[in-house]
Amino acid sequence: MRHDLKSGPLGKTGLSNAFDPNGLAAPTARLGESAPAPVKLDVRHVGFRFGDKPALHDISFSIYANRVTALIGPSGCGKSTLLRVFNRMADLYEDQHVEGQVLLDGEDILAPEVDVLTLRRRIGMVTQKPSPFPMSIYDNVAIGLRLNEELTKVQLDQRVEDALRRAALWEEVSGLLDHSALSLSGGQQQRLCLARTMAVHPEVILLDEPCSALDPISTARIEETIEELKSVSTLVIVTHNLQQAARIADYTAFLYLGELIEFGSSAQMFSAPREARTLAYISGRMG
């Protein structure tokens, strides 16, 4: 039997009644925050193998609702692999094996009976390498909306424009909406893929180096959007830019050689890391 997360035992929880299976509320992440956040994704003992090559070992931590969590660490430490676990990308490859649990509002998204298409509507992902569909700029953003919602043309146009504005792309493409998405530059394609993911309002948004191909102005705009999106979504971002992690992430997880070395508030991690390896990494002595 398929287990549709939207109509599962907890229903589509949204954010107001997000489930905290451990009763663990987030510690205050930033000065001035008073209300603790519920856990949105609870990562429990997650391991990952490419064939017989291990890539993640016994990863456990919590991702809090309506917060930004950054995954940092040297190249090859498993950041993208962990992000891909959260929307079951390994399902597409026979030789990729995940173990452990990832609870979304208390329900294990790694359970074999979970409807993966429904899951990916709830947990959207923007991959490191932009992958626009070979269709128009407009249709790239509209496609998910047409599949998931019944909108009038006016509503659809508005949602497409809103997503493109949030992705800091509207001003560059507003007169070219019927042009092929493949005619855009790499940085524009990256922002288009961000717009495509944001358009359907996923509960969790996974961003794999979303600013890697962007100039400083576009990067600043995307960081503002990430801050705005926190009111409606939970965000997980992979970044090599430690200043960016410190600026926009409420929490940071430091991975090294497939292990979670340290997890905590970004304020604590970047000012007083507990682990010597974290300190070595953030001070530029490792990686």
Ligand SMILES: Nc1ncnc2c1ncn2[C@@H]1O[C@H](COP(=O)(O)OP(=O)(O)OP(=O)(O)O)[C@@H](O)[C@H]1O
């Ligand atoms: N398709 C694959 N087949 C085999 N090994 C892989 C595959 N993809 C990644 N790996 C390995 O898994 C490990 C983790 O890779 P991953 O891409 O998750 O690292 P990362 O921290 O995101 O790196 P980067 O910062 O360079 O993007 C690395 O050792 C990598 O070589």
